[in-house]
Amino acid sequence: MTKKSKFKRMDTYLTLAVVLIVIIVLCLPFSPLTGEPSSQQEQWEQGQTVRGKVLSISRNIEKEQMIPDLGEGYSIIYQDVETKLLAGKHKGETIIAENIIDERFIYKLVVEEGDEVLIYVDEDHEGRITEAYVADIYRQKYLSYLLALFLIVLVVFGRAKGLKTIITLALTGLAILKLLLPGLLAGYDPIPLTVIICAGITAFTLFIISGINKKTIAAIIGTTGGVLAAGLIAMIFGSLTKLTGLGEHETQMLAFIPQGNGFDFTGLLFAGIIIGSLGAVMDVGMSISSALHEMEIIKPDITTRKLISAGMNVGRDIMGTMANTLILAYTGASLPLLLLFMANAIPVEQFLNWDMISSEIVRTLAGSIGLILTIPLTTFVSAALRDKKRSKSNSQLKD
Incomplete structure (x- = not known):
């Protein structure tokens, strides 16, 4: 066996070994090395963010009327966002989540019907949802598409x-x-x-x-x-x-x-x-x-x-x-x-x-x-x- 073929075989073995290590490490649970991990029930009691899909949006005029006039053309818009939860233990349920658009701030979270969003959910001791707020836009799906495109380009050309x-x-x-x-x-x-x-x-x-x-x-x-x-x-x-x-x-x-x-x-x-x-x-x-x-x-x-x-x-x-x-x-x-x-x-x-x-x-x-x-x-x-x-x-x- 030539020296070149020996090195080629070693390269193959090294690559396979690293793939095996990656698979093993991926199977290990990820958690910080300090502190006790919270149980899923404790996390829900503290509030948790889950994915949902916007079904409809309506303005809550009653809440808006309770806000004093801010002047200079500024206003605060309260929206009732009907959302179907797509993850978590309440998956499949339809809830009303609140979204606040404060025109005094540059960053405003604007959602539309059909958007996937992250909903912050609070529960009572009996496991019923008491409050829900729109936390952010769910961007992970499109980021996954971008990652997949990157990997495809990498394999096609590399x-x-x-x-x-x-x-x-x-x-x-x-x-x-x-x-x-x-x-x-x-x-x-x-x-x-x-x-x-x-x-x-x-x-x-x-x-x-x-x-x-x-x-x-x-x-x-x-x-x-x-x-x-x-x-x-x-x-x-x-x-x-x-x-x-x-x-x-x-x-x-x-x-x-x-x-x-x-x-x-x-x-x-x-x-x-x-x-x-x-x-x-x-x-x-x-x-x-x-x-x-x-x-x-x-x-x-x-x-x-x-x-x-x-x-x-x-x-x-x-x-x-x-x-x-x-x-x-x-x-x-x-x-x-x-x-x-x-x-x-x-x-x-x-x-x-x-x-x-x-x-x-x-x-x-x-x-x-x-x-x-x-x-x-x-x-x-x-x-x-x-x-x-x-x-x-x-x-x-x-x-």
Whole structure:
């Protein structure tokens, strides 16, 4: 059996093993590692959100007349929404849910007949529904269609690689849902936990996509090094700038959850930087490693110095676009906030020194530096792992 066929068989076994692991983990119940899970009955007593379909809508004029005049053309509209419940223990029942449209606020929940909505339901001790409110639009169905379209496109154009990509996506999702989030809720140190999980995601993803070979090993080492560099730089400059990790409202809300007493918010900020940079850094590491691998196949007698020079040249071309990718991604996420600051003419000095903005700047620049450092690291590792014996023999044959 040739060496190539042995590696191919190992790739197949690895893929099958990962599929088996994914299936096993999917079968495990998902619950936080702290606190006792509530029973279904307790959840219903506390109120629960269920899916329903709007049958008809009518205005509750009696309630509207009880509201004093708000002036300036503003009003509050009360709607009685007849809804058929499509899930939960009251599935099939038709109830009247209240929907309030307050014209003083920009966000207004407008529903139409035939819409699927989420209904917040309260029960009494006898299990009868006492109150029901329209909580939100049910969007999950169309999101599922979008996901299915993504998977179809992935398989049609990627074929075997596309199927492997789906496996790695499932593995990444499971690592986050089953390991990272429960681990953070349980109080584990965010940075070591995130580094270990990101290293595992990187190794499994690249081994499944590209197989067990020197090219993949070089990409894994380069990616892990780049991500660690991004995390280390973020920690250093985060400490120097005294970032608290509490710049965003969502982070502040974590202090009020049952597991929120022991959160390391600064550690969460740095962990988020590591995770956020992983995808782009992995892309750069694999691109450099693949380019050098193909170059060596086409020209086996290329010297190590020329191979490194070629790798750096390829990296410089990638560097500009990928650094822009991170910066534009973070800018896009903060676009409404940036518009708000510009519209209110907030001074640049004040703007840059806010905890929230400083955190985003550190996140963007640390991730970009980690991405740039991945290029030389992957290049040198690829050169160090090359088959030097084959290179020498090809060079001698040419002479």
